[in-house]
Amino acid sequence: MKQVQWLVVWSIGIWTLSSTNLQAAQVQESRKTLISVDNLENFDNNSKVLPSRFELKPLLIAAPENFNPGLQVPPPLPKPLPKPSPPSTSPDPIQPFAVLESIQTDFRNDTDNFGQHNLFIEPTFQFRLPNGNKIFVRTGFDFFEQPGVESISNIPLQIGWSGKIGQVTLQTAAGVDMFNRLPIATNFNAKVEAPIVPLKVSSDRLVSGVIISVNLNQSPYKFNARTLDNQITAWRFGPDLYWQIDRDTSLFSSLRLGNYNDGNSEIQSFSRLERKFGQFSLAANLFTWSYDRNVERTSGYFSPPDFLVYNAEVAWEGDIANFLRCRLSANLGQQRLNGEFDNANAYQSRCTVKLSPEIEADLGYSFSNVRNQDTGGSAYGANSLTGQLRVKF
Numbered sequence: 556m557k558q559v560q561w562l563v564v565w566s567i568g569i570w571t572l573s574s575t576n577l578q579a580a581q582v583q584e585s586r587k588t589l590i591s592v593d594n595l596e597n598f599d600n601n602s603k604v605l606p607s608r609f610e611l612k613p614l615l616i617a618a619p620e621n622f623n624p625g626l627q628v629p630p631p632l633p634k635p636l637p638k639p640s641p642p643s644t645s646p647d648p649i650q651p652f653a654v655l656e657s658i659q660t661d662f663r664n665d666t667d668n669f670g671q672h673n674l675f676i677e678p679t680f681q682f683r684l685p686n687g688n689k690i691f692v693r694t695g696f697d698f699f700e701q702p703g704v705e706s707i708s709n710i711p712l713q714i715g716w717s718g719k720i721g722q723v724t725l726q727t728a729a730g731v732d733m734f735n736r737l738p739i740a741t742n743f744n745a746k747v748e749a750p751i752v753p754l755k756v757s758s759d760r761l762v763s764g765v766i767i768s769v770n771l772n773q774s775p776y777k778f779n780a781r782t783l784d785n786q787i788t789a790w791r792f793g794p795d796l797y798w799q800i801d802r803d804t805s806l807f808s809s810l811r812l813g814n815y816n817d818g819n820s821e822i823q824s825f826s827r828l829e830r831k832f833g834q835f836s837l838a839a840n841l842f843t844w845s846y847d848r849n850v851e852r853t854s855g856y857f858s859p860p861d862f863l864v865y866n867a868e869v870a871w872e873g874d875i876a877n878f879l880r881c882r883l884s885a886n887l888g889q890q891r892l893n894g895e896f897d898n899a900n901a902y903q904s905r906c907t908v909k910l911s912p913e914i915e916a917d918l919g920y921s922f923s924n925v926r927n928q929d930t931g932g933s934a935y936g937a938n939s940l941t942g943q944l945r946v947k948f
Contacts, residue, residue: 653682653690655948661695662942669930671779674698677711688718693730701780708735709777713742724748732775737786742774754799762802768795776815778927781855789815793823803831817854820847838868840886849929857928863891864899864925881906890925899925905941917943 660678665671677695684690697709715728726746731739747769754764769792776787793811800806806828813821822845829838842865846858866888874880882905890899905919919941926935 650685653684655680656683656689657681657948658944658946660944662940664940665937666939667928667935667937669928669935670702671928672698672700673777673779686718688716691715691717691728693728697777699777699780699783704780704784705736707737707780707783709733709783711742713744715744722749734783737783740775740786740788743772744774745771757802760802761799764799766797769793770795770811776856778856785817785854787815787817787854787856789813805829815854817850818848819850819854819858821845821858834871834873836868836870836872838870839865840868840888841865851929857926859892859929861891861893862926865889866899866901875906878909879906880909886923892926892929901925913947915945917941917945 658678658680661675663673663675665673675695675697677693677697679691679693682690682692691714693711693713693715695711697711698706699709700706710733711730712733713728713730715726717724717726719725724747726744726748728742728744730742732742733739748766749768750764750766752763752765754766755762772789772791774788776782776789778787791811791813793809796806796808798806806826808826809824811821811823813823815821822843824841824843826841827838829836842863844862845860848858849860850856850858866886868884868886870882870884872880872882882903884901884903886899886901886903888899889896891897901921901923903919903921905917908916908918910916919939921939921941923937923939924935925937927937928935
């Protein structure tokens with residue numbers, strides 16, 4: 556009952572704050588921020604406008620999420636240099652330390668047919684500094700429940716910074732995770748990103764270029780209630796590569812090496828090749844995951860010694876109306892666990908509603924039978940309901 560009260564209080568607080576800023580934006584008539592997890596976790600790879608990114612959550616946390624193309628979006632387009640303003644004889648106005656630029660509230664509700672339930676409600680406040688760098692503050696309410704484990708509530712708090720040195724983008728964030736019945740845990744993220752082949756842009760679209768990034772993450776492993784109850788934390792390190800081959804063809808590849816505080820270690824790799832045909836697209840995905848030891852029965856998280864998933868994806872994305880854009884996709888393939896093959900299917904939908912020039916909202920749903928736990932011979936199915944509210948100022 557306490558967890559439900561926490562959820563109600565935090566949900567009202569978050570949406571009240573968002574509503575207050577929505578009213579301010581409408582009064583001022585002033586001006587898509589980051590993807591969610593990873594960004595999150597949405598299909599924000601528009602064909603015309605690429606989303607900005609300072610989301611620092613690991614891309615590869617659970618296998619079903621890795622076939623979400625919103626987790627592997629192109630980098631933001633380079634912005635043109637501002638035109639020099641004519642000299643002014645009047646004194647410069649006093650600039651504030653930071654200006655609120657946007658608010659993004661992410662919602663994710665994950666369930667499966669074995670009773671596992673993870674809920675995430677996380678708003679992010681992005682501020683712009685006078686020198687153009689960004690500061691963001693993320694908080695919210697997370698809730699985890701699972702059969703046989705007392706439910707866990709979590710309040711994350713993270714402060715981050717993003718800036719550029721020449722063509723290199725630097726991002727870092729640090730914070731704490733507060734739990735209702737567990738000790739406070741720390742988290743840390745860092746990312747360095749740079750183009751290794753010059754980016755070419757035409758008509759607000761990236762038509763060629765190669766970008767590489769290096770990522771480092773340390774945090775509690777929010778896999779499920781049992782994993783949190785065992786106070787499992789993990790360090791993850793690895794590179795990402797994004798290659799815009801031509802206007803309609805792209806390749807994303809990622810590698811992660813992980814070390815856990817229970818002595819376990821992992822290697823993950825994910826690759827995605829995508830080709831667009833107008834409003835349609837075809838993609839091929841390949842995911843591998845291996846752990847040094849299988850500790851699912853003791854530590855609580857899926858830790859296969861040898862896990863492989865490959866599939867093909869067909870998708871459609873287009874405007875239903877001037878204010879409504881939707882994306883539908885289906886993935887068909889196979890997964891191999893402990894030497895045995897099984898079908899691997901996923902179905903996803905997402906719609907974006909443009910409420911005003913400053914306000915957008917996403918709502919998405921996905922179903923997947925790609926495993927994130929060892930269920931023996933039992934069929935596995937996972938459902939995910941996602942949402943996102945973006946407000947620009």
